[in-house]
Amino acid sequence: MRYVAAYLLAALGGNSNVSAKDLEKILSSVGIEAESDKVSKVISELKGKSLEDLIEAGSKKLASVPSGGAASGGGAAPAAAAGAPAKEEKKEEKKPESEDESDDDMGFGLFD
Secondary structure, eight states, X not given: OHHHXXXXXXXXXTOSSOOHHHHHHHHHHTTOOOOHHHHHHHHHHHTTOOHHHHHHHHHHHHHTSOOSOXXXXXXXXXXXXXXXXOOOOOOOOOOOXXXXXXXXXXXXXXXX
16 A cells, blocks of 8 residues: 555656656655565556546445445334333432442542
C-alpha cells in the first residue's frame, strides 16, 4: 500500500513518468526502506494508466465489498400473550452503604 501511495503522490505532484528512483526518494523521506521488487511491480502495473481511471475502477470494486456490521436481528422482543397477566417485578431495596464499606479502597484513594 505504501508503494502505491508513493506512486500516487509522485503522479499527483505533476510527474507523468514516475520512476523507481522517484518512489524510493518519497519512501526514504519518511524513513521507509524501499524494496526494489515491490517498487518495480508497482511501476510496471501502473505505468501508462490514467490515475482517474484507476481510482474509478477501484471505487467500483470497493462498492461491491461488504463493509458494514451485522444486520439487526428482528427488532423488539416478542410481546406477552394477550390474555396472560403481567408479572410484577420485585424491586430490590438498596441498602445505604455504611462508611466502613465505602472505605474499602485498601488504604489509598484515587485522588490521594
